[in-house]
Amino acid sequence: MNKIQNKKWAYIINFIGICILFSLLMILFNSGILGTSTNYVKGILTTACYTIIMVASLNLLTGFMGEFSLGHAGFMSVGAYSSAIITNMLVDKGIPDIILFVIALIVGGFAAAITGTLVGIPALRLRGDYLAIVTIAFAEIIRVAFTNFAITGGGRTMSGITKLSKFSWCFWVMVICVTFMYMYVRSRFGRTVIAIREDYIASAASGINVTFYKVLTFTISAFFAGVAGAMYAHYMTAMIPTNFSFMYSAEFLTEVIIGGTGSLTGSIMGAIFLSALPELMRDFSNYRMLAYSVVLLLVMIFKPSGIFGTYEFSLTGALSRLFHKKEKGKGGAADE
Amino acid sequence: MLSIKDLNVSYGAVHAIHNASLEVKDGEIVSLIGANGAGKTTILHTVTGLKDAKSGTMTYDDLDLCTTDASKLIKYGICHVPEGRHIFRDMTVMENLEMGAYSKKKDKYDMGKNIEKVFERFPRLKERYKQLAGTLSGGEQQMLAMGRALMGEPKILLLDEPSMGLSPILVKEIFSIIKYCHEIGITILLVEQNAKMALSIADRAYVLETGNITISGKASDLFEDDRIRKAYLGQ
Numbered sequence: 001m002n003k004i005q006n007k008k009w010a011y012i013i014n015f016i017g018i019c020i021l022f023s024l025l026m027i028l029f030n031s032g033i034l035g036t037s038t039n040y041v042k043g044i045l046t047t048a049c050y051t052i053i054m055v056a057s058l059n060l061l062t063g064f065m066g067e068f069s070l071g072h073a074g075f076m077s078v079g080a081y082s083s084a085i086i087t088n089m090l091v092d093k094g095i096p097d098i099i100l101f102v103i104a105l106i107v108g109g110f111a112a113a114i115t116g117t118l119v120g121i122p123a124l125r126l127r128g129d130y131l132a133i134v135t136i137a138f139a140e141i142i143r144v145a146f147t148n149f150a151i152t153g154g155g156r157t158m159s160g161i162t163k164l165s166k167f168s169w170c171f172w173v174m175v176i177c178v179t180f181m182y183m184y185v186r187s188r189f190g191r192t193v194i195a196i197r198e199d200y201i202a203s204a205a206s207g208i209n210v211t212f213y214k215v216l217t218f219t220i221s222a223f224f225a226g227v228a229g230a231m232y233a234h235y236m237t238a239m240i241p242t243n244f245s246f247m248y249s250a251e252f253l254t255e256v257i258i259g260g261t262g263s264l265t266g267s268i269m270g271a272i273f274l275s276a277l278p279e280l281m282r283d284f285s286n287y288r289m290l291a292y293s294v295v296l297l298l299v300m301i302f303k304p305s306g307i308f309g310t311y312e313f314s315l316t317g318a319l320s321r322l323f324h325k326k327e328k329g330k331g332g333a334a335d336e
Numbered sequence: 337m338l339s340i341k342d343l344n345v346s347y348g349a350v351h352a353i354h355n356a357s358l359e360v361k362d363g364e365i366v367s368l369i370g371a372n373g374a375g376k377t378t379i380l381h382t383v384t385g386l387k388d389a390k391s392g393t394m395t396y397d398d399l400d401l402c403t404t405d406a407s408k409l410i411k412y413g414i415c416h417v418p419e420g421r422h423i424f425r426d427m428t429v430m431e432n433l434e435m436g437a438y439s440k441k442k443d444k445y446d447m448g449k450n451i452e453k454v455f456e457r458f459p460r461l462k463e464r465y466k467q468l469a470g471t472l473s474g475g476e477q478q479m480l481a482m483g484r485a486l487m488g489e490p491k492i493l494l495l496d497e498p499s500m501g502l503s504p505i506l507v508k509e510i511f512s513i514i515k516y517c518h519e520i521g522i523t524i525l526l527v528e529q530n531a532k533m534a535l536s537i538a539d540r541a542y543v544l545e546t547g548n549i550t551i552s553g554k555a556s557d558l559f560e561d562d563r564i565r566k567a568y569l570g571q
Contacts (some may be wrong), residue, residue: 195424195435202422204386206484207410207439 010316017315018175042167044279049170050231051271055255056264057224060169063262066197066215068132070249072225074139077244078115079108079226081152084161091162101164104230112226113219117119120218139249148240157240164222165235177224182264193217252294260306265313304307337361338492339344343392345382351377354547367534370544376527378494381435383408384416408424410439413491421477425470429461432469432480436487454483475506482513494525511537533567535559
């Protein structure tokens with residue numbers, strides 16, 4: 001069928017696009033144009049990778065399911081700590097780094113997903129503000145628990161985690177995660193979730209099991225937050241529970257809202273922008289929060305749906321518009 | 337056949353429905369009328385499982401409705417059209433209709449034929465099939481909600497105040513649609529405040545007053561009942 005063929009092409013073209021982007025970045029790093037700041041830029045981009053996963057996974061909840069979570073950093077910390085504990089146990093066993101990294105990501109993801117399900121089943125009976133409060137409480141509980149467990153280093157820093165998060169690996173993990181989330185949103189599951197956001201009574205009347213899909217989405221979102229947490233742990237190599245405070249969760253939510261609720265493109269741009277911003281503004285780091293709030297205010301006043309709204313960038317669409325102006329964009333797939 | 341016996345429902349300490357019993361036989365139109373806050377919607381929500389009953393039994397043929405999840409009902413042919421036009425506002429008219437067939441298996445269901453049938457009955461929706469549902473007028477939204485319900489090929493329709501907030505002409509239109517649904521063999525339980533219209537279309541009716549079913553009988557008899565003429569028909 002033509003439609004499926006088009007979709008296949010869209011995926012192939014997008015994949016080529018991502019490969020080109022990746023090789024450009026690699027050439028940039030290896031040619032030494034950036035000189036001494038190569039590692040610094042690489043570091044920022046790695047940060048951007050896990051931030052993108054965090055923001056996109058939060059967007060699954062906020063943008064597509066229409067529920068606020070103010071405790072996403074809690075899931076991230078579950079992923080971070082559980083993966084760090086596992087790699088600490090396995091690090092001397094002679095396992096290649098890449099496999100260790102994948103194990104860490106999977107363990108982090110599943111630990112967070114299980115927590116997500118356990119939290120989600122009772123919490124998703126609530127909606128809106130009430131759910132947001134429960135998620136804040138959850139993140140705080142996790143944080144306090146981690147400051148008291150011996151295995152997580154207690155209130156002290158948990159340090160000495162093997163550095164596994166190389167930029168090139170993180171980049172591809174990010175691509176896989178975002179592609180999966182994109183496919184989820186465009187699948188019948190995703191459409192069901194959007195229907196629940198639109199009207200949950202009408203959804204139930206149409207035969208949708210509202211609770212099931214809410215918990216499923218919450219779990220998937222938590223899974224990716226856990227993956228991002230695992231990346232974070234193996235990039236920072238040291239962490240303290242207070243890193244995952246309420247402010248960190250709020251930061252992710254800010255990025256979702258600035259980027260555009262319901263647009264994964266927006267999440268990606270928002271995440272890149274806000275991970276680069278603090279670095280660009282090192283000199284006035286104290287005013288960073290002020291800048292956030294000003295940006296947020298401006299966005300809320302001039303474009304309440306976020307910079308991208310629900311728009312998704314599509315490479316195939318852009319290309320076809322470029323080459324045959326008459327033929328309208330046929331809608332593409334993944335959108336990096 | 338839908339049958340409700342000795343139903344009690346409460347919201348916390350507030351006892352909303354007292355020992356309500358009612359029955360809808362196959363092929364009937366049954367109206368449930370009553371004033372604001374009488375508990376009409378509560379009864380419907382309890383039947384569909386959006387609200388839990390405190391005691392009593394509810395069955396549809398052999399199906400126990402007390403233990404059936406709201407989302408499963410449509411598989412058994414029970415379709416609820418909620419009060420206040422619950423449509424998917426940010427989806428197009430077409431997508432809304434497709435959502436109505438959500439519970440159907442792809443290979444056993446003819447989507448095109450059903451959509452055609454709905455469009456035939458609701459030409460207004462056909463004109464606007466690409467439009468976002470939230471931009472439709474009130475009457476069109478109600479038509480869409482009913483069209484979506486018909487997509488699920490229901491055996492019994494539970495209609496919750498379909499005439500709410502509509503102009504008299506549109507109310508007539510909506511009731512003619514209800515009649516059409518009845519003619520194609522769908523059993524109807526109609527919850528309404530508009531007692532006159534509801535009685536004129538129904539075979540039988542129940543009157544709900546502050547959680548108690550006070551009067552029941554043939555709709556034509558209720559039309560003549562003095563209590564109803566005074567309280568609901570303004571005569």
